[in-house]
Amino acid sequence: MAAAVARGCGGLWRRARQCGAGGPAPHGQRAVASSATGGAVSAGKSGLAPWVPVVGLEIHAQISSNSKLFSGSQVQFAAPPNSLVSFFDASLPGTLPVLNRRCVEAAVMTGLALNCSINKKSLFDRKHYFYADLPAGYQITQQRVPIAVNGSLSYSLCTGNKMSQMVTKTVRIKQIQLEQDSGKSLHDDTRSQTLVDLNRAGVGLMEVVMEPDMCCGEEAAAAVRELQLILQTLGSSQAVMAEGQLRVDANVSVHHPGEPYGVRTEVKNINSIRFLAKAVDYEIQRQIEELENGGTILxxxxxxxxxxxxxxxxxxxxxxxxxxxxxxxxxxPLIVYDAKSLPANMNHQQVVNIDWIHERLPDLPSVKREKLVEQYGILPEHSFTLLNEEGLTEFYENVVKQTQMKPKKVIGWILNDLLSYLKQHSLTVKESPVSSFLLADLLNLLEKKDISSTAAKQVLAELWKGEGKTPLEIVKEKKLELIQDQKELEQICQAVIDGQENEVMAIKAGNQKVLNKLIGLVQRETQGRSNPVLVKQLLEKKLSE
Amino acid sequence: MLRASLREVSAALKEGRVSPTELCRRCLSLIKSTKFLNAYITVAEEAALKQAEESEKRYSRGQPLGVLDGIPIAVKDNFNTAGIETTCASNMLKGYVSPYNATVVQKLMDQGAVLLGKTNLDEFAMGSGSTDGVFGPVRNPWSYSRQYKEKSVPKSDSEDEESNWVITGGSSGGSAAAVSSFTCFAALGSDTGGSTRNPAAHCGLVGLKPTYGLISRHGLIPLVNSMDVPGILTRCVDDAAVVLGSLAGHDLKDSTTIQDSFKPFELPNLTDISKLSIGIPKEYHAPGLSSEILAVWSKAADLFKSAGAKVIEVSLPHTRYSIVCYHVLCAAEVASNMARFDGLEYGHRSDMNKSTESMYAATRREGFNDVVRGRILSGNYFLLKQNYENYFIKAQKVRRLIANDFVKVFRSGVDILLTPTTLSDAVPYMEFIKEDNRTRSAQDDILTQAANMAGLPAINVPTALSERGLPVGLQFIGRSFQEKQLLTVARWFEKQVKFPMIQLEVVKRHDHDVVQHQKSASFS
Structure with a gap:
């Protein structure tokens, strides 16, 4: 039951487990104690009232830029330790920060894509704490006036029993702030030492703060996935979670409807979208259990x-x-301009112009999806799948361009055949052994009725081997082309009819289903090289003679 | 030759009357014989001689790099110098060799200046005496001048000479002592609350604090980022203008420097000052101002008046809040700036290895003196969430009011403000250390730090000798980025007052020795 609840995003959660209120004795006692002292959660009430989980997110997206936020050192994943460290990054005394314009542009671009207002004047602040991978003893961030505020992000997720209904929701974006990344500490417990790698120290981050408008792991995951796609579309961040370019902290609390929000916990170290959903749901469940057992949330x-x-x-x-x-x-202060406020004598290469960036924003994922649905007549959920796999939309569109087959039919081959093969073999679209050109070639053979769809699948199976053969070569080699000679086909049909007296009797007695068996036999006889529609016609004609 | 001004010696170099290496050697040897002043923390003898040789080659090719080529200079030990230790007179950075040059150091080198060494200061420039560094106090060369010896009450035995020496002021006391004792022709100081002007006043030098943002701070180990300015110490106003011209201008590495390009200037010879309006801020008649200084100040005002300038009393009403405000802002930035000294990347690291935190604590306890630790502590207190509004924000607001006071006065038509630089002449060391660093700084910065709060250019011009035979200086404060006007007026004043040159017996002896030595060398 818990699992079923966890997936439902209706907004209200039932008690985690039936045993909640009548749990083990110590818990029961604590429950009494807490209600006696007038604690917010009374055990009696929690037994019946539903819980409302509240989820907010803080997302750190590493800005995709050649150099760091305030220094000239390069940004690169997995470089040798401490090989990308400038004097400033190591906080040598006397060094000063110099803001990287590219990082500002990335933040403005992201702010615009998330419907934020861009602050024409924003400020930088120091946030102090001692940590081995924070060499200056403070992080430069934007606490008072961040570069972008008051935005929103729409995301969709599947609901319903079969997960087939798409629901679109919106989460408010509180702000986007520019800040420095820290270095990395590697703790060696056995030798009780800590090794510090400063390659990441000072890399530009955009911290995107989402308001607590979500209520379950699934929603959080969908929102982050949409943000990830937007960042990747903009190119403002590569947003690869596995490489730490997108890091999510989730703030989770639960409360009863009509009551103030509960005490929240912050869940850190979430490094995949799948784990995000799990972590949030686990935390919601844990808090509900804790509260129902009379405990409190810290x-x-x-x-x-x-x-x-x-x-x-x-x-x-x-x-x-x-x-x-x-x-x-x-x-x-960080000043950005729009067309109106841009001073005439300013060197345009040296300023950030909001309007200029706005005009050049690429199509965002939501617009891309709409266009796909409209242009190709595919289902909305298909458009989601196309965008979710990197490069798949381009692959699909290339195939569509090169084939006479209807886009609606092509999508089946893309999603059912190509994608499932790639997933099975853990390949990306880029790594596909079959190019869009080859697949289009194959679909054209099918569309021209040169081969049957059964044969097409056989050809595809050959193509996966990546031996460099064209579909036509495979068809020839394997003799998979449809028998175009009607007389030859009629003869084969006749032979099958002649050999299956019982079945023919049954069909004539009215059992039409048996006809399929005969079609199958013809297919077998022709090794899949016959057009089933034509075979059916021929058989029916012969049987009615 | 060593007592010449920078421009004079530059002319001598050009005309071949002296060679860069000879000049450098003489300075180095004078540094040795004045070692008791404790002006230098590090003397970069080898590197300096090498630079001098390079300079000599350029001169012999007839292609010197400019006025500064071959000129021996010194730099306060809180500017980074590649290959030469940069200590900030602190255990924390003892032995620390920076991999890069501060922009100002690089600029001097690029123009052929010969860097003799790094000068002494209060630890991390926190102080007003140059007495609180880990390498010991700096002695004011005037303590050993004929002027001081003649006028200060002679106490019979030699023990008194040891206890009578006076401080240089600070925190750039090492740089001031170095220039004042003729071991170099110009030196860099830093000025956060008066750290260049104060020792300039006590050592009888010109000390220029340029407008905030005119000279790059990149490579200056910060005290208060929003007030720090590299300062210039020279023996005359013209020399300060030369050095300023070689340092000023935008630096890509310091985002707080002005974007406009800076044109070095020669100071015009001011003859008519009738169009000049000099403001005398009444608040600078501060409690504790010695009658002697007051008299010098009044006399200076009269001098301007009698030469035809308009001299008017003005008011900077928020001046009295300035020192408290300065202390809050200073401590807060110090707390922040010092956070990087944790023993991990550079500098002192304690042997304590129980945990990272205990290592941090021990490192900082061992590395910083009480003054630094005290400011870190109070700064962190001011920045706590519950105190931020009441201390830091309030201090920032007061700072704005102080800056506005100046804006109003300058808008009313005043060109330059004339004030004392210090409350009195330099006090004997034994006297000075009776009070703690905090009290002393509060007194000594009182007349100088408002210019830092407002970012304005200010200059100390040596004016007269006190009854004890010690220098007394006056301060001119100008409009933002109006250094040319400020220096022009300062130069006019300098010409009128004819401040006497220090009569330093050790230098005389030394010059004589050199001459002797050269003679004998030529005979052999």
Missing amino acids: NETRAFDSKLGCTVPMRDKEGKQDYRFMPEPNLP
Whole structure:
């Protein structure tokens, strides 16, 4: 039951387990104690009232740029440790930050794509804490006035019993702020030492803060997936979670309808979208159980343990930190312009112009999907699948361009054959052994009725081997072309009829289903080289003679 | 030759009257014989001689790089210098060799200047005496001048000479002592609350604090980023203008420098000052101002008046809040700026290895002196969430009011403000250390730090000798980025007052020795 509840995003969650209120004795006692002291959650009430989970997200997206946010060192994943560290990145005394314009443009672009207002003047602040991978002892961020505020993100997810209904929801974006990434600490517990890699220190991040408008893991996952697609479309971030370019922290709480929000926990270390859904749902479930058992929720930071599938408190994040924010004195206010405010004598190469960026925004995923549905007549969920796989839309459109087959029919081959093969073999679209050109070639043979669809699948199976043969060559080699000679086909049909007296009797007695068996036999006789529609016609004609 | 001004010695180099290596050697040897001043933390003898040789080659080819080519200079030890230790007079950075040059250092080198060494200061430039660095206090060369010895009450025995020496002021006391004792022709200081002007006043030098943003701070180890400015210490106003011209301008590495290009200037010879309006801010008649200084100040005002300038009393009403405000902002930025010294990437690291946190704590306890630690502590207190509004934000607001005071006065038609630089002449070291660093800084910065709060250019011009035979200086504060006007007026004033040259016996002896040595060399 728990699992079923976890997937339902209706907004209300029932009690986690039936045993909740009448749990083991110690829990029961605690429940009494908490209601006696007037705690927010009374055990008696929780037995019946539904729970409303509230989920908000803070997402750190690494900006895709050649150099870091405030220094000239290169940005590159998996470079040798400490090979991409400038004097500033290592916080050598006397070094100063110099803002990278590309990072500002990426943030403005992302802000516009998320319907934010762009602040023409934003400020940088220092956030202080001691940590080995934070060499300056503070992070430069935008606490007071971030570059973009008050946006929204629409995302869709599948609901219903068969997960076949698409529902579109919206989450508000509170703000997008520019800030520095930290380095990486590698703890060697056996030798009790910590190794620090500063390659990542100072890389530009956009922190996207989503309001707590979501209510389950699935919604959180769908929202992040949509954000990821948008970032990738814009090119403002590569947003590959496995490489840490997109990192999600989830704020989770539960409360009863009509009551104020519950105490929230923050779940960190979530490094895939699948884990995000799991972590959020686990945390919701955990909080409900805790509260139903009379416990309380601590305002704490927890980590998701992907192996155990659960969240655990983070020891080094215990206790409240006072970050002692203060304005960054070495950076003047960040000014961006629009067409109206742009001073005439300004060098256009050196300023960020919001309008200029707006005009050049590419089609966002939602628009791309609409266009696909409209242009090719495919189902909305197909458009989602096309966009979710990198390069699949382009592949599909290339096939459509090169074939006479209707786009609606092509989509079946793309999603059922190509995609499932790629998934089975853990390949990306780019790595597909069959190019869009070859697939189009094959579909053209099918469309021209040169081969049957059974034969087409056989050809495709050959093509996967990637031996460089064309579909036509395979068809010739394997003799898969349809028998175009009607007389020859009639003879084969006749032979089958002649050999199946009982079946012919049955058909004549009115059992039409048996006809399929005869068609099958003809197919077998022709090794799939006959057109089943034509065969059926021929058989019917002969049987009615 | 060593007592010449920078421009004079530059002319001598050009005319071949002296060679860069000879000049460099003489300075190095004078540094040795004035070692007791403790002006230098590091003397880069070898590197300096190499630079001098390079310079010599350029001169012999007839292609010197400019006025600064071959000129021996010194740099305060809080500017990064590639290959030469940069310590900030702190255990934290003892032995630290930076991999890069501060922009100002690079600019000097690019113009052929010969870097003799790094000068002493208060630890991380926190102080006003140059007494609180890990390498010990700097002695004011005037302590050993004939002027001081004649006028200060002679106490019979030699023990008194040891206890009578006076401080240089600070925190750029090493740079001031270096220029004042003729070991170099110009030196870089830094000025956050008066750290260049204060020792300039006590050592009888010109000390220029340019407008915030005119000179790059890249490579200057910060005290307060929003107030720090590289300062220039020279023996005359003309020299300060030369050095300013070689340093000013936009730096890609410092986003707070002005975008407009800077044109070096020669100072015009001011003859008619009747169009000049000099403001005398009454608030600078501060409690504790010595009558002697007050008299010098009044006399200077009269001088301008009698030469035809308009001299008017003005008011900068928020001046009295300035020092408190300065301390809050300074401590807050210090707390932040010092956070990077954790022993991991560079600098001192404690042997304590129980945990990362205990290592941080021990490193910072061992690395910083009490003054630095005290400011870090109070700065962090001011920045706490519950205090931020009441301290930091309030101080920022007051800072704005202080800056506005200046704007209003300048808008009313005043060109230059004339004020004292210090409350009194330099005090003996034994006297100075009776008070703690905080109290002393509060007193000593009182007349200088408002210019830092407002970012304005200000200059100390040595004016007269006190009754004890020690230098007294006055401060001119100008409009933002109006250095040319400020220096022009300062130069006119300099000409009128004819401040006497220090009569340093050790230098005389030394010059004599050199001459002797050269003679004997030529005979052999």
